[in-house]
Amino acid sequence: MIVAIDGPAGSGKGTIASILSKKLNLVNIDTGATYRCVALKVLRNKLNIDDKEEIIKLSNNIDIRFDINNNVYLDGIDVTKEIRSKEVTNIVSPISSIVEVRKNMVDLQRRLGNSNNVVMEGRDITTVVFPNADFKFYLDATLEERVKRRYKEYKEKNIEMSYEEVYENIKNRDYNDSHKEVGSLMRTKDQIYIDSTNLTIEEVTNKFMEVLK
Ligand code: DC
Numbered sequence: 001m002i003v004a005i006d007g008p009a010g011s012g013k014g015t016i017a018s019i020l021s022k023k024l025n026l027v028n029i030d031t032g033a034t035y036r037c038v039a040l041k042v043l044r045n046k047l048n049i050d051d052k053e054e055i056i057k058l059s060n061n062i063d064i065r066f067d068i069n070n071n072v073y074l075d076g077i078d079v080t081k082e083i084r085s086k087e088v089t090n091i092v093s094p095i096s097s098i099v100e101v102r103k104n105m106v107d108l109q110r111r112l113g114n115s116n117n118v119v120m121e122g123r124d125i126t127t128v129v130f131p132n133a134d135f136k137f138y139l140d141a142t143l144e145e146r147v148k149r150r151y152k153e154y155k156e157k158n159i160e161m162s163y164e165e166v167y168e169n170i171k172n173r174d175y176n177d178s179h180k181e182v183g184s185l186m187r188t189k190d191q192i193y194i195d196s197t198n199l200t201i202e203e204v205t206n207k208f209m210e211v212l213k
Contacts, residue, residue, distance in 0.1 A: 010146025031122030036083035
């Protein structure tokens with residue numbers, strides 16, 4: 001069984017996927033984390049973010065794993081926290097635009113989805129990774145609401161980013177993530193659309209559960 005959820009940054013995909021995975025006993029796969037691992041490795045290896053060739057090479061030889069608690073391991077080391085840093089967040093979207101990087105990550109995501117019952121969230125899960133998923137959702141919220149949520153989340157996690165920085169980052173990522181050569185975030189007729197702007201987490205969960213039941 002594959003439950004696919006796409007949507008922009010801050011729409012609540014991660015929160016809902018985590019709740020659904022527990023309720024329905026599914027493995028929760030955060031595909032953004034795979035691109036974040038590539039971005040972290042680019043930073044660690046001090047690559048220039050315009051050096052596509054080297055970034056592609058790096059993505060050909062990267063070991064990314066998840067454990068059952070959704071911790072993320074890059075080349076064997078737990079990077080769950082580090083991949084959420086401001087530095088990674090600022091470069092991940094352009095890196096995820098590189099077509100060959102996407103191929104590698106999509107292969108990995110498909111392997112994970114084919115060997116488990118999963119709830120998988122990202123930008124192109126309903127369109128590219130698993131277009132035949134059992135359930136396909138698009139989770140949305142206004143830019144202002146998403147910035148507000150992320151800013152609050154970063155404060156709680158002690159990630160130092162001003163409201164303006166979060167706003168700029170999400171606005172830029174929205175644009176970049178929906179203008180990719182391959183794997184753009186898009187709405188399609190066969191997705192179930194849910195707008196979470198004025199809903200509580202419980203209300204959003206109920207909307208998903210009504211469909212999944
Ligand atoms: O969901 P997130 O914010 O952790 O994702 C980080 C970036 O990774 C996002 O800006 C775009 C990219 N991404 C992607 O291109 N395709 C996906 N399926 C998931 C994420």
